[in-house]
Amino acid sequence: MTKHSLIQIRLATSADLPRLAALLHAAFIEYKSSYTDEGFAATTPTAEQLAKRMTEGPIWVAEENGMLHGTVSAVSRGEDLYIRGMAVLPESRGLGVGQLLLATVERFAQSHKRLTLSTTPFLINAIRLYERSGFRRTTDGPHDLFGTPLFTMVKKLD
Numbered sequence: 831m832t833k834h835s836l837i838q839i840r841l842a843t844s845a846d847l848p849r850l851a852a853l854l855h856a857a858f859i860e861y862k863s864s865y866t867d868e869g870f871a872a873t874t875p876t877a878e879q880l881a882k883r884m885t886e887g888p889i890w891v892a893e894e895n896g897m898l899h900g901t902v903s904a905v906s907r908g909e910d911l912y913i914r915g916m917a918v919l920p921e922s923r924g925l926g927v928g929q930l931l932l933a934t935v936e937r938f939a940q941s942h943k944r945l946t947l948s949t950t951p952f953l954i955n956a957i958r959l960y961e962r963s964g965f966r967r968t969t970d971g972p973h974d975l976f977g978t979p980l981f982t983m984v985k986k987l988d
Contacts, residue, residue, distance in 0.1 A: 869978030
């Protein structure tokens, strides 16, 4: 259960894309020095890049009273559903937003055998959330994002 029960998860619309780009930037700016410039740019896509992602799979937002608190997107890769673009605003962390977003992706993934994601080793709180949600590290790639270290995590689905 979330600590903030008024937060709702919904599919993003094209009208959300500028705010989503700003949310992603705000969520990762504190880690910018740990990314390469190219890695940070890939992690914080523009509204135009997000529009392309929207054609590849769903993007969800966590919203309360018109304020976006977080986002996540997914793309099908065969039997795997790949989670990408997971972000929660710093001021919204600890409210259960990440859990709500992951639960939404898992419900969507009914026809897939696994959930996969890639993350950086310096996103400690995100890694803890993924582990609490049943994800485990693998040796699968990718191992870097434009020179920023990555590792992959997997959750097998029933």
